[in-house]
Amino acid sequence: MVHARSAVPFLTIAGVAGAATMAVELAAVRLLAPWFGASSHVWTNVIGVILLALAIGYLAGARLASRADPRGSLAWVLLFAAAWTMWLPATSGPVCRWLLPPGLTLDQSMDLWTWGSLAATLVLFLPAAVALGCVGPLAVECVQRADASSAGSAGGRVLGYSTLGSLVGTFGTTHQLVPWLGIAWTFLVAGSTLFVLGLAVALAVRRRTLGVAVIAAAGAATGAWPSARVERNPLPDGVRVIAEGESTYQSVRVVEDSRWGSALRLLQVNEGLDSFQSVWAATPGLLGLGYYYDLFALPCWWSGEPRTWKVLVLGLGAGTTFRVLRGASPIDTELTMVGVEIDPLVVDFGRRFFDLDPERDRVLAGLDARSALSALERDFDLIVLDAYARQVEIPFHLASAEAMTEMRAHLAPGGWLAVNVGGFGFDDPVVEAVAGTTASVFGGATAYRVPFSRNYVVFARERGAVPRPQEHEFACGGPVAEELLPALSIPGAHRVFERAGARSTLSDDRNPIDQLQFDSLRAARARIALEE
Amino acid sequence: MACWFTTPLALLALDVALRPQTIDALFAARRYEQAWNSIEDLEDATLREEWRFQILYAAGDLEGALRAIRSGLALAPNSERLLRNGASCALALGLATEANELCARWRRVLEADDHGSPERDAALQALLRFETDAAKLTLKDQEANRARRRAITATVAFLALAATSVAWLSRAPRK
Numbered sequence: 001m002v003h004a005r006s007a008v009p010f011l012t013i014a015g016v017a018g019a020a021t022m023a024v025e026l027a028a029v030r031l032l033a034p035w036f037g038a039s040s041h042v043w044t045n046v047i048g049v050i051l052l053a054l055a056i057g058y059l060a061g062a063r064l065a066s067r068a069d070p071r072g073s074l075a076w077v078l079l080f081a082a083a084w085t086m087w088l089p090a091t092s093g094p095v096c097r098w099l100l101p102p103g104l105t106l107d108q109s110m111d112l113w114t115w116g117s118l119a120a121t122l123v124l125f126l127p128a129a130v131a132l133g134c135v136g137p138l139a140v141e142c143v144q145r146a147d148a149s150s151a152g153s154a155g156g157r158v159l160g161y162s163t164l165g166s167l168v169g170t171f172g173t174t175h176q177l178v179p180w181l182g183i184a185w186t187f188l189v190a191g192s193t194l195f196v197l198g199l200a201v202a203l204a205v206r207r208r209t210l211g212v213a214v215i216a217a218a219g220a221a222t223g224a225w226p227s228a229r230v231e232r233n234p235l236p237d238g239v240r241v242i243a244e245g246e247s248t249y250q251s252v253r254v255v256e257d258s259r260w261g262s263a264l265r266l267l268q269v270n271e272g273l274d275s276f277q278s279v280w281a282a283t284p285g286l287l288g289l290g291y292y293y294d295l296f297a298l299p300c301w302w303s304g305e306p307r308t309w310k311v312l313v314l315g316l317g318a319g320t321t322f323r324v325l326r327g328a329s330p331i332d333t334e335l336t337m338v339g340v341e342i343d344p345l346v347v348d349f350g351r352r353f354f355d356l357d358p359e360r361d362r363v364l365a366g367l368d369a370r371s372a373l374s375a376l377e378r379d380f381d382l383i384v385l386d387a388y389a390r391q392v393e394i395p396f397h398l399a400s401a402e403a404m405t406e407m408r409a410h411l412a413p414g415g416w417l418a419v420n421v422g423g424f425g426f427d428d429p430v431v432e433a434v435a436g437t438t439a440s441v442f443g444g445a446t447a448y449r450v451p452f453s454r455n456y457v458v459f460a461r462e463r464g465a466v467p468r469p470q471e472h473e474f475a476c477g478g479p480v481a482e483e484l485l486p487a488l489s490i491p492g493a494h495r496v497f498e499r500a501g502a503r504s505t506l507s508d509d510r511n512p513i514d515q516l517q518f519d520s521l522r523a524a525r526a527r528i529a530l531e532e
Numbered sequence: 533m534a535c536w537f538t539t540p541l542a543l544l545a546l547d548v549a550l551r552p553q554t555i556d557a558l559f560a561a562r563r564y565e566q567a568w569n570s571i572e573d574l575e576d577a578t579l580r581e582e583w584r585f586q587i588l589y590a591a592g593d594l595e596g597a598l599r600a601i602r603s604g605l606a607l608a609p610n611s612e613r614l615l616r617n618g619a620s621c622a623l624a625l626g627l628a629t630e631a632n633e634l635c636a637r638w639r640r641v642l643e644a645d646d647h648g649s650p651e652r653d654a655a656l657q658a659l660l661r662f663e664t665d666a667a668k669l670t671l672k673d674q675e676a677n678r679a680r681r682r683a684i685t686a687t688v689a690f691l692a693l694a695a696t697s698v699a700w701l702s703r704a705p706r707k
Contacts, residue, residue, distance in 0.1 A: 055698065056694060056698060059698060059701035059702060062701070098682065099679055099683050101675045103672060105626050108672060108676040112679055112680060115684050116680075116683045119682070119683040119687045119690070122686065122690035122691070449592075449593065450592070451591055451592020469565055486562040486564045487564065489564055489565035490568050490591045
């Protein structure tokens with residue numbers, strides 16, 4: 001029999017369990033991101049596994065609820081979920097390393113992003129989420145017995161409090177727990193809260209077997225606290241971490257790479273593989289072979305060394321494009337630069353480690369690039385679209401014809417759009433889709449392959465043509481052109497895109513860019529391998 | 533923002549072919565487009581592919597460079613230069629099978645030449661390094677394949693367990 005005086009404790013438990021479920025779900029993606037990224041596929045795997053776990057938990061809870069005193073089962077599942085949740089930061093490293101061995105390249109890891117993240121989610125998060133799923137039916141049973149209410153009344157109240165708890169857990173995790181406490185502490189806080197509730201219920205029930213559960217959970221909790229840290233893929237020799245932090249959007253770190261002579265600083269978000277988001281070299285200007293940023297300097301030279309040059313960078317990162325343009329533009333050109341970066345922590349790291357100077361250049365931090373466009377002036381000579389979400393995907397709302405149309409409207413006559421696209425060939429699905437969409441909006445576009453990299457820069461122009469090799473305008477002269485143009489002039493280094501058909505044009509309504517990105521990565525090896 | 537490299541580049545040890553003067557001068561002056569256009573003037577088809585490789589590699593098109601090597605090897609299967617550069621290129625692109633195969637062919641060519649010379653010794657040293665790198669790449673590929681099998685096995689096992697649980701728990705509880 002249940003002897004609780006009121007249903008309030010059980011409704012509270014339902015609410016806290018709802019909050020903990022959302023905390024685990026949202027922090028799960030962050031915990032996996034250093035290994036598998038945070039792509040749509042990883043999100044889908046996490047959401048799917050949590051839903052599966054909740055379904056199993058509801059069914060198991062329904063079965064447990066038929067016992068004589070469901071409070072004992074409630075204490076058990078709360079204590080189990082608490083212990084498991086608190087151990088997640090410590091266990092995630094070994095599990096993820098087992099499923100994604102360190103040192104693999106991007107194309108070696110392709111299949112593992114989907115299968116590995118799915119397996120890791122099942123192994124790591126399914127048990128705790130099943131236990132949390134049990135809480136709902138058990139709470140309904142306890143509420144019903146406590147105040148002798150009907151099943152509908154008890155169920156409705158538990159669902160209400162549980163959903164409100166989930167709401168608090170959703171906002172609290174994203175905006176407070178993860179940014180301020182970090183991922184490991186988010187799991188510890190969620191687990192500790194569940195432990196306190198489980199302990200309270202166990203004390204109310206006072207059953208000997210529950211004492212064992214309490215002692216086991218307390219032991220697990222005691223062991224989990226000191227070992228609670230999020231493990232990331234090990235860095236190679238010659239690379240060290242200078243700074244790291246958690247933002248609302250991602251895990252961010254700055255590493256210094258001294259392997260190739262002079263030290264470079266790289267900004268990485270969630271990366272466990274061989275990519276980075278911003279780079280800093282000691283001298284401003286061209287970074288050298290392999291860096292797509294260098295190609296953003298070309299429009300200014302192609303435009304005939306203008307005296308003033310106004311640049312907008314959408315997806316500023318830590319400010320690499322600013323630094324390249326400042327050192328690689330014609331010497332007497334006055335640069336006015338505006339950058340939009342959604343993640344304030346990235347801008348902060350840019351200011352501290354990448355010589356980004358918000359006093360000198362205008363930096364709009366914490367704004368989405370597309371929504372920021374509406375507030376910006378319409379006289380830019382160059383707009384650079386260099387925004388990436390979840391590591392590898394151009395955000396779909398920035399890769400649509402509508403977004404490109406807005407960008408075009410912000411260009412001065414003769415102004416340029418330059419889009420950085422990751423891909424493995426001019427016929428790569430992402431390169432074709434983005435360049436085709438750009439061409440549809442501008443009436444044509446030209447993509448150049450960045451030497452020694454997997455990046456392409458798509459150029460388009462408002463009321464003007466993009467120079468191509470063999471055209472007089474292409475050989476613009478100047479040291480930057482001398483450095484960059486030889487590699488771009490050979491056959492196969494560029495492709496001209498005409499307007500794409502309506503079906504091939506990415507739009508706000510139909511935009512499979514994340515799937516195209518996945519297809520691109522998965523097919524990468526097959527493109528060049530003979531028989532592998 | 534994302535930037536990916538196709539490194540390691542340091543592996544590539546360019547072994548320059550006989551250099552017809554015009555192309556050589558254009559190539560040295562980084563006038564790749566004109567050098568490329570001069571290739572067709574060469575009579576030796578293998579040499580044409582070697583120059584295509586040189587120019588494509590210098591311009592950072594590793595996939596194109598490897599394709600040129602493949603075309604060259606179709607014409608001259610035992611060209612040491614082509615085998616060496618092809619192995620290097622395949623390694624840089626992470627193609628373990630092709631790198632191993634080219635290393636093996638290169639070794640056969642070197643071992644067929646039993647006249648000891650400093651060049652041959654140096655080539656054998658280089659080959660040894662390439663073979664080591666190719667073996668490491670193969671190991672990484674195998675590691676990735678094993679991890680994939682582990683992931684699929686774990687996923688299937690958990691999903692089977694989940695399906696069984698759902699089926700068992702869905703039965704109505706006994707009164």
